[in-house]
Amino acid sequence: MNAKKQAAKSGKPGKRAGPVEASRLTRDDWLDAAFRAVVEGGFDKARVLMIADALGVTRGSFYWHFTDHAELISALLARWVARELALDKQLRAEATSDPRADLERLLEAALAHGGPDLENIRFELALRGLGRRDPTVAQMLVEVDEARMGLFAQKFQRLTGDPKKASELAALFYLAIVGSNQALSRPVNPPQVSEYLMGIISTYLIHQQAPAPASPARRRSGPKAA
Template sequence: MTIQKPDKSSGWRGSADLWVDAAYQLLLDGGVEAVKVMPLAKALGLSRTSFYWHFPDREALLEAIVARWEAKNTGNLVARCAAPAGSVCAAVFNLFDCWIDENLFDSRLDLAIRNWAQNDDTLMPRVKAADATRLAAMRAMLERHGQSPAMAATRANTMIFTQVGYYSMRLGEAVADRLDRMPPYVEVFTGDVPTEAEIAEFFARHGQKR
């Protein structure tokens, strides 16, 4: 595991974000059991005292990781579903930005949170609530573009189940290959064929040419 050492501007206390960033990396590498104060302090070259300056205990640090996950993954997904779009295909391409851009949606963190929740009765309801929020945003997006409530619900479920299955399988697919598969997925998930202009715009957002 590689954890960034604090720079001099952070002082002896570091910063709350620095501790959360380090804890995030431990969570990805070793699961929630690996997120402990002493290993974090050692990796950062800081003291336990500096940790307790920012957090009252380990549970508060874990809560900060979960809050980051909720804000980034669920928050950005909902925002992309609500983004303006001229057609249902363009709307789904907006959502698919989350599956390409790790700055919008952190799939590794999503998987780590889901794995953690399997053995945490307090976290599992938050995962279920996040899924419900995501599904509601997807359904609303599809219904705005003329899909029936029943079809919108079915297609929203299919999209989220597909995505969770994709990153759970850790396929390691190259971005270019994944982009090539997106237009057919849009057709499957909407029943409409995206236009060449819609495909080209989606590709351009991710630095690729159609």
């Protein structure tokens, strides 16, 4: 019998979970519940007993899947990072013939609000709060931020053809998204707020950065006849 099951059956904190209860929940069920707890109240709410109550099981069920609370949080963060990096990789590979349309698609995805999108925004805001006091989390966020900045710079490079300008626009683009997500994280937000923010970011950071169309070259006239 593995250590986790021994912990569950030995009465390690909380009541012992029965076999039906323990087998009913998966590791991802616990991670999903922890994610929802963070969305609702930050990482202080992602406690084993509180999550068990939300799932309607005893705390002993937890030890079938995790050694302790630290392993739960570590797994939750690792899953979030893996999903974010996979999304960035997918978006990097996707490109149309119009770099402006590609950037607008990134912007729309980043500022989508409501339902799961709002939950993702709130989770990341809570995670960034945790990163201010936890160096390990801070380093993890650096990895995600660098991947996103690389993605944005690649898209702006296609738009402007200027590596330096692309890097600077990518930084401004990311700052605009982070600030917008702060505004959109409120429980009640009229849809037009998201539309307004997307409109001004798109206007100033995407459309006004596209190179002006080249004017038709003048036809060179041949030497005038004497």
